[in-house]
Amino acid sequence: SQQGEEDPQALSIQEGENATMNCSYKTSINNLQWYRQNSGRGLVHLILIRSNEREKHSGRLRVTLDTSKKSSSLLITASRAADTASYFCATALGGANSKLTFGKGITLSVRP
Amino acid sequence: GAVVSQHPSWVICKSGTSVKIECRSLDFQATTMFWYRQFPKQSLMLMATSNEGSKATYEQGVEKDKFLINHASLTLSTLTVTSAHPEDSSFYICSARDGTGNYEQYFGPGTRLTVT
Numbered sequence: 001s002q003q004g005e006e007d008p009q010a011l012s013i014q015e016g017e018n019a020t021m022n023c024s025y026k027t028s029i030n031n032l033q034w035y036r037q038n039s040g041r042g043l044v045h046l047i048l049i050r051s052n053e054r055e056k057h058s059g060r061l062r063v064t065l066d067t068s069k070k071s072s073s074l075l076i077t078a079s080r081a082a083d084t085a086s087y088f089c090a091t092a093l094g095g096a097n098s099k100l101t102f103g104k105g106i107t108l109s110v111r112p
Numbered sequence: 113g114a115v116v117s118q119h120p121s122w123v124i125c126k127s128g129t130s131v132k133i134e135c136r137s138l139d140f141q142a143t144t145m146f147w148y149r150q151f152p153k154q155s156l157m158l159m160a161t162s163n164e165g166s167k168a169t170y171e172q173g174v175e176k177d178k179f180l181i182n183h184a185s186l187t188l189s190t191l192t193v194t195s196a197h198p199e200d201s202s203f204y205i206c207s208a209r210d211g212t213g214n215y216e217q218y219f220g221p222g223t224r225l226t227v228t
Contacts, residue, residue: 033216035219040203040222040224041221041222042116042118042205042219042220042221042222043156043205043207043219044219045216045217045218045219048216088155088156099146099158099161100146100158100217101158102155102156102157102158103155104154104155105154105155107153
């Protein structure tokens with residue numbers, strides 16, 4: 001069964017607004033990663049946060065991790081139409097060689 | 113950055129035939145490669161993990177005799193869908209990890225397989 005569960009499943013916002021996507025998981029993890037997928041394309045790695053980290057930033061992206069609640073959030077600030085894509089969280093249970101387990105994904109639509 | 117390619121990007125084949133999909137790491141050595149399949153509007157499901165020079169480890173429910181994986185070199189892994197059926201139609205994505213202990217997986221652009 002899948003480890004990550006994102007919500008909402010679909011999100012539609014206006015360009016310039018912030019988009020917040022949440023991910024919950026069930027077991028202890030080593031790290032959690034967020035990926036973006038444009039329609040019909042492969043995945044692009046956005047950001048990785050380790051279990052001992054609480055927050056990370058990368059450009060317009062901000063990721064938080066709450067291991068006590070087994071949840072993570074991805075915030076995209078000042079969204080652009082080009083941010084329209086599906087976003088997935090993925091968890092790794094072990095170390096560097098462990099496999100990733102993906103959530104169901106969130107479809108983000110940014111209206112110009 | 114690390115680049116992973118897949119070939120072909122799409123393929124249409126008839127039922128009963130076999131199709132081979134290649135996954136290459138272009139600028140790094142991939143000690144581990146992963147194969148996923150993705151149905152429309154769904155998430156990625158891991159099919160198998162392959163380490164260079166050894167047999168692939170398949171996830172539960174994935175038929176190893178139907179989905180043959182070969183990771184013969186540090187830059188190439190292949191997935192062969194044998195005796196394809198229409199239900200095998202899907203988007204197949206590979207990813208690769210280098211041997212530096214980096215947690216990141218680098219994903220290929222995917223291969224769209226349609227079995228008629």
